[in-house]
Amino acid sequence: MAFYQFKREQHIKSNISRVWDFISMPQNLKRITPAYMGFDIKTPDLPDAVYPGMIIAYTVRPLLGIPTTWVTEITHVVPQQYFVDEQRVGPYKLWHHEHHIKPKDDGVLMTDIVSYSPPMAALGRIANTLVIRQKLTEIFDYRTKAFDEIFTG
Template identity: 45%
Template sequence: MIDFKKHSGINTLSTKQVLNVSLEEAWDFFSSPENLQRITPEDMGFQITSEVSHKAYAGQIITYKVGILPGIKLNWVTEITEVKDRAFFIDEQRFGPYSMWHHEHWFYQLPDGKTLMEDKISYKIPFGFLGKIAQKVFIKKQLKEIFEYRFNTLEVMFNEK
């Protein structure tokens, strides 16, 4: 499920997915920055350019190259601002394509042993009126495609065992 909302000039994308793995297994996978490339569409040319620790930690800076449009790759710098083991972590853009990017990753153990994963991304597009047009024309569509790809990839990885 992917949901978009807009409030006070900020866009919010929310997703939920149940994974057929324990909370520990889900946390081990998602809190490891090097796994992000595995769940990002190949055509984006996503590449981590910094050294990364095996596990995310508060204060960690991660740099990437990412294709936002065909033939256009940008540098993107995020910081892991907060981590609570096996519960959530937050990354925020420090430099990149957005005026603001705040991504919350939440994990909940379900009674049946599965894990509910929720993402909440609050973001703001630069360039005023032109940014609003870009959001309507392609940014929202691109983000939806990225998170649909991620959903489908995770279904194969964790739910079709």
């Protein structure tokens, strides 16, 4: 099984409470996801903040506009520090996404660590090289710009 990690850090000019309130609200995920992904939350009546055990279902269209069901579970939450989401149903054999925040240099350092394993063994390794890694970079580049706009206007 091929295993990869993707890490991204971003300095946000805001305070820890404001950043936490934003990232821990599941409804905000759509605001930081590129429109072409066709991201749509399917879970009704989501609360305003993540909690351990929370299940969230989405539809995404990451490749060729083909709808894909993705279900994640929030497995760990330490308010104003981090939370973790793990794929339960979706395109990966393994998806573990850590969202960390900490005060730093009159702002907040946000660190995302995505540990993942593509499906289909050898084909998954090729897909990672040709498509997946590039898509993750593209998505997190978009998120960087979105957070800059949201928090600095």
